[in-house]
Amino acid sequence: MLQLQLQSWYAYAGLTALILAYIVGNGVYGQQLSLPLKKQCAAACTYVQGKMRLVAVRVLRQGPIPQHVGFIMDGNRRFAKKSHMETPSRGHLAGFTKLTKVLEWCNDLGIKHVSVFAFAINNFNRSTEEVGALMGIARDKLRDLAENSELVNKYGVRIRVVGLRDLLPADVRESIEYAEGRTRGNLGMTLNVCCPYSATDEISTAIQRLVEDVENGLLSAADINETALEKRLQIPGPDLDILVRTSGQIRFSNFMLWQSAKMAYIQFVDAYWPEFSFYHMARILVSWQLASRDIERRKLAGAVHDSLASSEQLRNSESSSDTCCGDRT
Numbered sequence: 001m002l003q004l005q006l007q008s009w010y011a012y013a014g015l016t017a018l019i020l021a022y023i024v025g026n027g028v029y030g031q032q033l034s035l036p037l038k039k040q041c042a043a044a045c046t047y048v049q050g051k052m053r054l055v056a057v058r059v060l061r062q063g064p065i066p067q068h069v070g071f072i073m074d075g076n077r078r079f080a081k082k083s084h085m086e087t088p089s090r091g092h093l094a095g096f097t098k099l100t101k102v103l104e105w106c107n108d109l110g111i112k113h114v115s116v117f118a119f120a121i122n123n124f125n126r127s128t129e130e131v132g133a134l135m136g137i138a139r140d141k142l143r144d145l146a147e148n149s150e151l152v153n154k155y156g157v158r159i160r161v162v163g164l165r166d167l168l169p170a171d172v173r174e175s176i177e178y179a180e181g182r183t184r185g186n187l188g189m190t191l192n193v194c195c196p197y198s199a200t201d202e203i204s205t206a207i208q209r210l211v212e213d214v215e216n217g218l219l220s221a222a223d224i225n226e227t228a229l230e231k232r233l234q235i236p237g238p239d240l241d242i243l244v245r246t247s248g249q250i251r252f253s254n255f256m257l258w259q260s261a262k263m264a265y266i267q268f269v270d271a272y273w274p275e276f277s278f279y280h281m282a283r284i285l286v287s288w289q290l291a292s293r294d295i296e297r298r299k300l301a302g303a304v305h306d307s308l309a310s311s312e313q314l315r316n317s318e319s320s321s322d323t324c325c326g327d328r329t
């Protein structure tokens, strides 16, 4: 056992030396390194990073793990420009690739619900080419994800798409139905893809549903409360524990406002979405873990406050029904 550990430490030490040699060598003699050697060094770097990530995941899993994390994947076009890509849509493609990585990390960390802002309702105002490219990505990649990815086949990720689906072209809707259908029974992580979505639309649609249910006699007007509205929202599952927005912009852009209203730990990251790294993710998780005891205390206080408020409400409604309407039987 000890021998095995020693051997792997030797391997790490060897690889670290190789990487250092690469960094130093590349800086000093960079032009002289042959291409195969450069490739080998780069592969060694990736290998060591992967191993370090596994160790970090193990350490992080010793602490509390958030149930639901939301991502505003911002900065794809600026990334495309900065990287001299041909079109902004290349940035969105890079954004999708990063999304699959992030889902892998979340799965490894044991996060059960992930929600991502893939397309805002007002993104339809962008150029025809860009909207077309984004629709193409949604059509092809959602099908691909459901069909061929390790995330779905090995880890049992369930895909759900939320938002105003009727606004999407028929071929995109078909892919969505395929992806949702194929992953419906999966019990691993749930991925909510918000597309085309806005939080204010989600809330006003829920209000509309409440009104319809009251009109159809399925709900009494007296029973309208937070819980009744919540049940009619499109994004299921627990409230957000963490909301991450990349690209350095400090705003919510109408994403999951209801679900982040109570206790979401908001994190703005100064990197474009395709640049978001495991290091960013780990740093966010550690700071949430450090704050989590305080968050739990506040949640508890909030729950006590809510239950006091609702019993007060009940008393008031009982006394007002006593005085104004007589019996409720």
Ligand SMILES: CC(C)=CCC/C(C)=C/CC/C(C)=C/COP(=O)(O)OP(=O)(O)O
Binding pocket: 073, 074, 075, 076, 077, 078, 079, 092, 093, 095, 096, 099, 117, 118, 119, 120, 123, 137, 138, 139, 141, 142, 193, 247
């Ligand atoms: C199917 C699926 C889940 C696809 C996901 C692809 C993806 C990452 C979409 C995000 C699209 C978007 C509008 C990002 C915001 O960055 P921006 O375009 O506003 O960039 P900017 O802030 O630099 O202008």
